[in-house]
Amino acid sequence: MLVFDFFDAKILIADDEVTDYRWIHDALTREGITQVSHVFEPEYVLETARQLNPDLILLDLHMPRRSGLEILQDLKGDLSLCYGVPIIMMTFDSSKEVRRAALMAGATDFVIKGFDSLETVQRIKNHLMLRKLFLEQLRRERYLERAVHRQSLQLDSTYEEMCNRLTLAAEYRDDQTGRHIYRVGLMAEFVAAELGFPRERAELIGMAARLHDIGKIAIPDSVLLKPGRLTAEEMATVQTHAAIGGRLLSGSRSEVLQLAESIAWTHHERWDGRGYPQGLAGKDIPVEGRITAIADVWDALTHERPYKPAWERERALQEVFSLCCKHFDPEVVAAFGRVVEKGDEAWEMQVERTVARVHPQMVLPLDPTFLS
Known part of the structure; x- marks a missing residue:
């Protein structure tokens, strides 16, 4: 710890x-x-x-x-x-x-x-x-650069743990098990692979996607954990988390944190240009943001939140498909549909294996609602 x-x-x-x-x-x-x-x-x-x-x-x-x-x-x-x-x-x-x-x-x-x-x-x-995590990571990067000279930095379990703990600093406030970040990351990885990304790139997108909501660390509990509908002002406060997260992750030379910065900025943009914070549309939205957007919405729909109960799988699927060409990239929606269609218990267990490896103290009974 x-x-x-x-x-x-x-x-x-x-x-x-x-x-x-x-x-x-x-x-x-x-x-x-x-x-x-x-x-x-x-x-x-x-x-x-x-x-x-x-x-x-x-x-x-x-x-x-x-x-x-x-x-x-x-x-x-x-x-x-x-x-x-x-x-x-x-x-x-x-x-x-x-x-x-x-x-x-x-x-x-x-x-x-x-x-x-x-x-x-x-x-x-x-x-x-x-700040301390940033400095610790900066010292580690400089050490590795000296050790390997011009070779590419290789992510290892310690680096991954630092990313996970950075995310959990925010995520524990509205997700006591911390599983939301792993479900979103795993779904993003699956969808990226289904879109044809090489395995290494898909895994990198999945790891970076876990940091999508790091900006929530700056949102007051009175707003973030409020049961029921938010006021317009409270919603505007919540929406600042995308820009805050992007800025918190900016300036890194790490490939995964560069991806995470892009995802933090763009996972609430919409295909039709009506998202935030920049109002990007279509393929002006980086593909990693388009992928994480659908993974995040799917997980929010199928799991309980302070403001809503979990939706049944079929209802959630209908909602995602209804947002094709509005909220979501149609190619990403198609790939997501294929991923959900293939879903089985072995895939769900990957969330638990990741949690058990990185945070063994968090192991709980398997959540059966991830894909099935």
């Missing part, structure tokens, strides 16, 4: 208001996070960040003379400084437009000042955990 120690994490707060700084500083101190630095003047944010080399930056959206979005562009422009460093925007303005502008400008997350210090600190700790 990976244990994360946040006490040595360095945090930079850029805010011109002393009271706002004290609010978040005191909340972090109570959690034992004491290496917290502060900069009041927007002109000195970039210089201070370069000197400090922080693990996370909290940036006020409404700074004097220069807006937080302008400062964000300065920070994002320094790749050596901000590579893998979460930047969280802070403001009193909770409007959907402001949130969307901050996230699309490159912010990793968005918090409301003074609203809920416990939730804010927990989200900061989540991002610090991702």
Whole structure:
């Protein structure tokens, strides 16, 4: 089990208001996070960040003379400084437009000042955990590059476990068994193979697909776990997880994480162009996103969620087929149909074998609803 120690994490707060700084500083101190630095003047944010080399930056959206979005562009422009460093925007303005502008400008997350210090600190700790995983993976990649020189990096069980644990950090919040990620990944692998991808590529797509919802780590529990229908504002909040996930996974030299970044961004795009976050249509949507979209919807339909019971297999199949040429690529729908038609207990057992290999403590009785 990976244990994360946040006490040595360095945090930079850029805010011109002393009271706002004290609010978040005191909340972090109570959690034992004491290496917290502060900069009041927007002109000195970039210089201070370069000197400090922080693990996370909290940036006020409404700074004097220069807006937080302008400062964000300065920070994002320094790749050596901000590579893998979460930047969280802070403001009193909770409007959907402001949130969307901050996230699309490159912010990793968005918090409301003074609203809920416990939730804010927990989200900061989540991002610090991702930061530590990122640094651990970066050290591992550099070691392998030195060891094999110019040879391609080979994924191994440790690398796969890191990907799985990264995903489970978010997935455990609305899937206590963690099996959703494996079912989606396995279905994506099957569909890719049915479309004619080589075995190695299909397996890579399947592994990357497990990370499709990593952006949910930034969605409040009050929204993510809400029973019943979401409001329009809550739905807009949930929809930000695609862009957040894409940004969390961006910048890696790993092939599987590059695929995972593409999938995180595009698994909610639609064939007819009515999806999100970019409104892509048709084959402008990367094929790995089109594949994961149908795998994700199938699993959501056939399994219980906080807002709905599980659907019967035939009803779920009819729904998927009815969305052909609307939500889904017709070629992917056809391949998916062939996969489901071939489904048998041996295939279902692959989910359990993967779980047993990576997380033996999670082994439970076989879920009979995956394909049959």
